[in-house]
Amino acid sequence: MNSQAIRQELDQSRAHGPLRQIVIPPCPDLLQRLQHAMKEAEPDLTEVARIAASDVAMAATLLRTANSPLHLADGMPCSTVGQAMNRLGLDETAAILTGFALRNAIPVNSPHLTRFWQRAAKRAHAMRYIARQLPGLSPDLAHTYGLFCHVGIPVLLQSVRGYGATMVEAGARIDRPYIATENVNHKTDHAVVGALLARAWSLAPSLMAAIRLHHDFESLGDADIEPEVHTLVAAGLIAEQLMRRHEGLPEDADWASHHQRAMDWLHISEEDLENWNEAVQDLLSEE
Structure with missing residues (x-):
């Protein structure tokens, strides 16, 4: 197909x-904003930064990734969302934010x-x-x-x-x-x-x-x-x-x-x- x-x-x-009985959770507002910002020919970096900084846990996730051993090449840790975005690049930043939004939209609390x-x-x-x-x-x-x-x-x-x-x-x-x-x-x-x-x-x-x-x-x-x-x-x-x-x-x-x-x-x-x-x-x- x-x-x-x-x-x-x-x-x-x-x-x-x-599928009538399936409850689909709504798309998170932050993810909708991110999709809109990224679909432009020249993505809106300022809007992506606003999205990343709008949630403390989301910003912490971004910083943790930017400061991980795989990215911390120069030994200088990032302390702001902007620094993390510069290190990771726009595409990886958007991917991390998407993952965060997805996990929070569909929480999993099951031993299965x-x-x-x-x-x-x-x-x-x-x-x-x-x-x-x-x-x-x-x-x-x-x-x-x-x-x-x-x-x-x-x-x-x-x-x-x-x-x-x-x-x-x-x-x-x-x-x-x-x-x-x-x-x-x-x-x-x-x-x-x-x-x-x-x-x-x-x-x-x-x-x-x-x-x-x-x-x-x-x-x-x-x-x-x-x-x-x-x-x-x-x-x-x-x-x-x-x-x-x-x-x-x-x-x-x-x-x-x-x-x-x-x-x-x-x-x-x-x-x-x-x-x-x-x-x-x-x-x-x-x-």
């Missing part, structure tokens, strides 16, 4: 299908989702690195995809009775994919719900489509789907594997079944993968 078909699917399911946002941040960092190795993929778009990829899970947990038990069951079953169990139990899944949130929050159409298709690896390379969507989905599978290596976890079923398809789409080799794995270890340790 291309982006237009996915929009139609979401609209129909929202109006008459299982331990370290959910920490892993989302890791995925986003890995996606940004991967995008910088690939021609034509925006690191900012890739980072946002990494943050939002699995956002349908906490939304479902908050909206649907019994979804916590479904998570346990889906994680334990080896006879069918995770999203198959979600669909059997609830007539929808976290990929669809995540795409619905992406649409409601006016994220880029390619992000919405990639979130919808991020477990549909059989569609990789389909001519009806936009190439950028394929690239995000393929890179997302690579990012997940790099995270699992960093965490000392075995490869998952998606990787075992579909990694060659993803690597072929991205035109990368096993040697490339090993080089990327070595390069991102320190980066992923930041989270």
